[in-house]
Amino acid sequence: MELDPKALALFKEGYDKIIEGIKTLGFDVTDENFADTAARAAKGLHELIHDQTQVRKDVDALLAKTFPAKYTEMVISKHNTCFGVCPHHLLPVIYRISMAYIPTEKVLGLSKLSRLARLIARGPRLQEDLTHELADLLHVNLASQGSAVYIEGLHMCMAARGVGAHEARLVTSGVRGVFLELATREEFIKLVVAPPTTLV
Ligand SMILES: [Zn+2]
Numbered sequence: 001m002e003l004d005p006k007a008l009a010l011f012k013e014g015y016d017k018i019i020e021g022i023k024t025l026g027f028d029v030t031d032e033n034f035a036d037t038a039a040r041a042a043k044g045l046h047e048l049i050h051d052q053t054q055v056r057k058d059v060d061a062l063l064a065k066t067f068p069a070k071y072t073e074m075v076i077s078k079h080n081t082c083f084g085v086c087p088h089h090l091l092p093v094i095y096r097i098s099m100a101y102i103p104t105e106k107v108l109g110l111s112k113l114s115r116l117a118r119l120i121a122r123g124p125r126l127q128e129d130l131t132h133e134l135a136d137l138l139h140v141n142l143a144s145q146g147s148a149v150y151i152e153g154l155h156m157c158m159a160a161r162g163v164g165a166h167e168a169r170l171v172t173s174g175v176r177g178v179f180l181e182l183a184t185r186e187e188f189i190k191l192v193v194a195p196p197t198t199l200v
Pocket residue numbers: 086087088089090091155157158
């Protein structure tokens with residue numbers, strides 16, 4: 001993803017102010033560790049917040065490349081680690097995203113599901129919105145029989161601030177089409193909530 005110079009400059013201005021704020025708290029910001037911190041932090045934030053016009057283009061291109069479906073069984077991509085920030089605090093969120101769909105005529109390449117989740121997750125957005133946008137894309141854009149998305153989010157705003165909340169995960173799910181049927185939904189949930197195990 002290309003970094004936008006205008007956004008980077010604005011982010012850096014903001015971080016310059018933040019460093020001033022840190023100075024008022026008694027920290028020596030002339031220490032060499034603070035040299036170029038504002039510029040580095042701006043880049044770091046941009047890596048968590050991507051340009052939406054570019055994201056839309058990438059998502060469209062990704063969803064346009066499909067293969068004819070040979071089978072109409074559930075396709076699942078589970079435990080994809082993705083990153084974003086929350087819109088309330090702009091603090092990082094680590095997501096574990098699992099998604100599934102049941103194709104009608106077309107399927108996506110397997111790696112495309114992870115890429116799709118990673119693309120959509122970047123940015124200041126609500127986990128609920130992320131969940132439903134992914135579910136819609138896999139249902140509407142793939143003209144699938146149905147889709148399901150299950151996301152566990154570790155929000156730094158909860159983990160780092162609240163006492164005892166550091167283990168809390170926000171869980172959201174969204175289902176479309178045939179996944180609205182209880183049995184299909186349960187099959188999906190059973191498969192994705194299982195703890196991750198190593199393959200070898
Ligand atoms: Zn937050």
